[in-house]
Amino acid sequence: MGVMGEVACELCEAARVTDWYHEDDLCWIAECEACFVPMVVWKRHDPNPPEEVRAELHQRLSGVAGPLLANEFWIDDRLRSIPDHYHAHARRRPR
Template identity: 35%
Template sequence: MHCPLCIAERRTPWCTANAVCWVALCSTCGVPMVVLNRHTTRPSWRERRVMRKTLVACATDYYRGRPFVVDEHMSTHPTHAHMHARA
């Protein structure tokens, strides 16, 4: 499988990486984005919860107290579940 999210981009997390997901600045939007490690757009309930928590922790640092919203709409990558934190 030659999926860039499974292989290359995962090596450069901007904020953190754990057993479920990793957080990087989205190259398209320039905002923090969490991406599921697994190659699927259908995370389990538990994975979704970890993704959201991991993203919120990174985005809180990134925005330094400014408000942001978690955008669960999957607009950027068709192959991995992801969420953006937008101001």
């Protein structure tokens, strides 16, 4: 959560504007409001999770995305619009 006067981070704010699929101590998973696919967001404002955390996040995202996207997805964790807070998209794989 941002201090007054700081630029707020959209992912720290975690506004529930779309469907939420999952939440726990490590992360939350919701539909990305821009891409309409499941997205996992680490609950830390940091772009570089340790390898074991990254693996956990991807595993949880796969658990949600698998049934939703009939296992036709790939995990895209390049940070574009929000480069300083780790998140990853499960993108549809073209058939």
